[in-house]
Amino acid sequence: MKDAALALQRYINDISDKPKFRSRKNSKISFYVNYERLKHTVNSFRGEKLGFVKTATALPKIPKGKKYVNPRISFDGKHLYLSVSYEVEPTKVELTGESLGIDLGVKELAVVSNHDASRTKVYKNINKSYKVRRLEKKLERASRKLEANTKSYAKNCRPILKRPLRECRNIQKQHKAIKLLYKKLTDIRNNYLHQTTTEIVKIKLSQIVMEDLNVKGMIKNKHLAESIAKQKLYEFKRQIQYKAEMYGIKFVEVDRFYASSKTCSLCGHIKKDLKLSERTYICPICGAKLDRDLNAAINLANYKKA
Numbered sequence: 001m002k003d004a005a006l007a008l009q010r011y012i013n014d015i016s017d018k019p020k021f022r023s024r025k026n027s028k029i030s031f032y033v034n035y036e037r038l039k040h041t042v043n044s045f046r047g048e049k050l051g052f053v054k055t056a057t058a059l060p061k062i063p064k065g066k067k068y069v070n071p072r073i074s075f076d077g078k079h080l081y082l083s084v085s086y087e088v089e090p091t092k093v094e095l096t097g098e099s100l101g102i103d104l105g106v107k108e109l110a111v112v113s114n115h116d117a118s119r120t121k122v123y124k125n126i127n128k129s130y131k132v133r134r135l136e137k138k139l140e141r142a143s144r145k146l147e148a149n150t151k152s153y154a155k156n157c158r159p160i161l162k163r164p165l166r167e168c169r170n171i172q173k174q175h176k177a178i179k180l181l182y183k184k185l186t187d188i189r190n191n192y193l194h195q196t197t198t199e200i201v202k203i204k205l206s207q208i209v210m211e212d213l214n215v216k217g218m219i220k221n222k223h224l225a226e227s228i229a230k231q232k233l234y235e236f237k238r239q240i241q242y243k244a245e246m247y248g249i250k251f252v253e254v255d256r257f258y259a260s261s262k263t264c265s266l267c268g269h270i271k272k273d274l275k276l277s278e279r280t281y282i283c284p285i286c287g288a289k290l291d292r293d294l295n296a297a298i299n300l301a302n303y304k305k306a
């Protein structure tokens with residue numbers, strides 16, 4: 001309530017934008033914990049007004065005299081999490097001096113390559129895996145069931161139950177089941193993203209080049225837009241960016257006018273009439289024949305700021 005009044009005051013004083021309505025029903029439950037009182041013990045922590053709370057793993061150790069910053073407790077529908085930040089010394093790593101290009105896509109999550117394609121790796125689209133597809137089917141069925149239940153209730157002229165719909169046990173149960181399925185899916189997707197980005201950064205090349213995401217995000221095809229949203233390409237970029245910074249790797253974003261997929265990675269010829277359906281790049285000048293995404297990744301690795 002206090003926050004809402006403050007936001008309104010800021011809007012009136014022309015400091016910030018119009019406050020947005022945020023429903024409590026759909027937002028993630030989380031709250032701030034007083035960091036000065038946060039003490040960690042062996043397998044638990046002590047928080048203000050919370051007392052001792054047991055944790056699944058011990059809290060990370062920090063040097064004496066330092067404190068955890070910005071501790072938050074959040075709930076994702078199944079587990080409670082305590083997240084803290086603290087300062088760490090940056091890790092010194094030896095970099096190889098090479099440049100790495102990443103081509104993001106719809107068919108595959110990412111094709112990674114350096115300038116002579118000796119470090120090529122294709123990261124598959126997790127949403128095409130059996131595990132995710134099965135869960136999505138399950139989710140579809142669960143939502144259909146909920147819809148059927150609520151619809152029949154509304155249509156019934158003589159309701160069997162006199163209480164409101166949200167108090168019905170079966171509806172509540174169904175809502176919870178759907179929430180858990182969503183959680184499972186997001187967990188799988190996030191985990192895969194983290195594994196992928198960490199693996200890419202751990203190759204330890206000196207530079208990572210990526211395409212401006214607007215190029216791919218702007219596609220006005222409904223189905224493509226949905227699969228792009230599921231791939232979380234923006235989250236991918238964010239993770240690559242901060243993980244690269246951790247290792248001291250330079251992160252370069254190429255603007256949309258750089259023709260990464262139309263250029264031949266061998267001779268530099270630009271094929272202007274390249275269609276989206278052409279999965280293999282065949283150069284009309286030098287006759288090079290290679291996968292479209294790999295060609296783009298190599299071009300990105302070769303990118304030098306003009």
Ligand SMILES: [Zn+2]
Pocket residue numbers: 264265266267268269283284285286287288
């Ligand atoms: Zn060529």
